[in-house]
Amino acid sequence: MALWAGLGQAATVAQLVGVDAGGLISLITQAALTARQNKKACEQLSRRVHMIADLLPHLQEPELMRRPEFQRPLAGLGDTLREAHDLVMVCQRKSRFYRFFMSGRLADKFRDIQSRLDSYLLVVPFISYIALTHNLNRICDSLPQNHAILPSPASTSQSHPIHVWEGVARFTLAEIAAASNSYAFFTKVGKGTSGTVYRGRLRDGRDVAIKRISKTAQDREMVLRTELAVVPHPRHSHFVRLLGWCAEEDERLLVTEYMSNGSLHDHLHGRKPPSSPVTASWKTRVEVLLGASRAIKHLHRSFVPSVIHCNIKSSNILLNASWTPRLSDLGFSVRHETGEGEHHYQYQLQVVGKGGYIDPEYCRTGRLTPATDVYSFGVVMLEVLTGRPPVITTRGEEEQGEVQTDLVHFALPLIEAGELDKVLDGRPEPRPTPMKIEALQWVANTAVVCLHRQSILRPRISEVVANLETALRLATG
Template identity: 90%
Template structure:
């Protein structure tokens, strides 16, 4: 299997934990299937070590993993995995007397080993995050001198310079105008908080309702966030990108003014902040329309710029809906340029740090490609199908209560087994028509290929758009 192959070839991981983690985890999962006692506990342990297998590739940074402060916390993982394997093998003993005599002892040991595995499930992401922060600090000085996108006033003749015509209707506001529009950022005007700052609802002197993003003073590279938004967003306008109306860079404030999207975000409608009567909540057709519009916006970023633009922060809360329910993609402040055929590493904490949406290949290699956006959009498609958020709580075994898992690992096995009906959100139509089921199957099958662990095997966003167009035709029939 691909998961184990990736681990088996990772010399740095093997050296770090002192064992062939991939091979040993494979043995544990296989043995758990044939356990004769404590079967539920063995299956639960199998799921835990499977999660360890998913996390270990994130540590493949040899220059950091050789350092003692990273090695010491994981020194016992190899021994823990070997002990887990030995315990699961003991649960296969055939003798009824042996099983009776050792059942309680084995159960206690299994609980203990599960607790130790749980500690590594917390520890590995923490170490990965520390390693990533180290890399960010190391390249921070380089990024100060390397502008991913040109400044808004650029007169560059490069192909990615913003044409003067794109700036028609984009105003530079004074800080006093912004304060007046937002009632000095009064708490009752606050409509949300995003990756890069807080968003307020405002009204300009001409009566237009607007959204005002106040870029956080603690945001990393806040000047780059402002410059990137100003460079990408005004570029020949697209019907599925939020329209930029203006900006402000005065004193220590950095602000963006965009059109106000009165129907909130896709996330709001799927996960409970909007009434169940909303079209997005109640209609499969509208949900597919929203996916199609968002995919067209991503396609525009990937294919209409030279070099292409990778959004880097695709999620349901960044797909906004205007008064006519037209979806528009927002939050371009962390997007980067991608030159086809050029190997580049862009360390974006906003990509890595967003649970449930993170591209596993990016986490492992630090390399951003358009396929990173495709993966995140695959998660959004699962949200639309299931009505569930990207991180969900599932019921664990016996005394363990609820266990958090990501939507991808929960949903993909059911889709691949042909059991989509067990996943579908029941709010739109409890009993979808045959054509609706066919449409949703198109969406589900597209999500599966978007979520492939290897980016090279994911579809281009143009293929995703084509599939969603078919799905919408079916859903509209």
């Protein structure tokens, strides 16, 4: 594996893992290709170790990697890789003894090892980000005292004024409490990445959504300020309208218009009745995708510098009373550093996105570009096409039981093989017309290029918008 050329000389990683990880991962991959039993589980195991292979080369900061707090989380990785290799080797055997005595034990073993590998896939990026932060702090410490640098998120406080659009009100804590019945449980409508959302009613009778930013959320002050600073004009048609905010005592809250038809996620994944237009109509689904893509385009193209949303997912695409899609949750968005071209990048020192939506290139490098949003939106397009969530549970071989996999690995091979009909959601129309099939093929082909592992090969969001406009014309015809 060429990817491991540099890692083979990195003693720090080998010492941490306690094994020649590159060689062992190569053996696992080769054995998975020739497995006679549990082939699907072996392939999934192979994909997981490949992802670990992509991440480990970033752990090459000798000073940090010698510290116990970095060594402990990776202490068992070598043993886990050895067990994964032994397990895949067992699956090369094919006999009645294997089927009778080993099938149940192997299913349990697959689940155990996959769970452990998943935990390493979570912890390695965090260690990498801490190492990156350490390096950046060291660079900042070496700057002259009079060198001008931007304030860190931790430095923001009430001494820094908050600038918002005219017409966005500042509410008192008493007004918020009255509107939400003091955050009564029956007013709770959802929980997001940065806090809990409640339904409320203002004194003037307007129904609103009140986002109570979690007190345990990292950089909660920055979440509030980012929402207020980045949110487009309150009248923009494809964003949830911001009505007001509150920063009083230890509370940080945002007040927005109430979106009575819930989220795209609700309609695709069972929390809304099957008769809803989003569930029952391909045309409406394409309209929702188009509206959301226009919102992302506004962030990428209308701001200077442009804005990366960083948390595109179906639960952040909300629907108002007339089924118009509105993008929400701008609290983790970042300004894109000025650079040459669409794919100039910057580092982001926090995990963005959620399982199933996360850009694999961001996972490997910690670098953000507008293409990070494009990847996540590609996953949303697959959700709309298939009706399946970003992480799905499938039925494996008889001895394997249920297996979790991500939607991208499930759907993309079939779409690329020209078998879109095998993954299409059957709820809108069991037998779509040829015109609708062509429209859905436009959506599917666009999703495929959005989900390219290399960000530089993904389309600009303006191209995605153009393709979805074509798809909508076909779906309407």
